[in-house]
Amino acid sequence: MKKQANIIIKTECFEKNYKTMKNIYNIAETLDCFCKFHDGIEEIMNIAPIIEYLKNESDKLYFDFSNIRQECETRNHD
Secondary structure (H helix, E strand, O other): OOOOOEEEEEEHHHHHHHHHHHHHHHHHHHHHHHHHOOOOOOHHHHHEEEHHHHHHHHHHHHHHHHHHHHHHHHHOOO
8 A cells, every 4th residue: 555645845945855865875875885995904894784784775765855856846847
């Protein structure tokens, strides 16, 4: 069953949160690449799974936010 929520959010607030989420995604992606490139260092190997998890979770969030943004833009043009 698909759930639907009626949420009203100001464009400025959405854009601010979208930008913050995009920055988190980009940082997580950069950290993950860094960990994979420097996998010979024990300390980096210890945190690599955590960084990879954060990257994957931020990827899901970024995907969802992108779809919300596209859906909102589509509705505004109707």
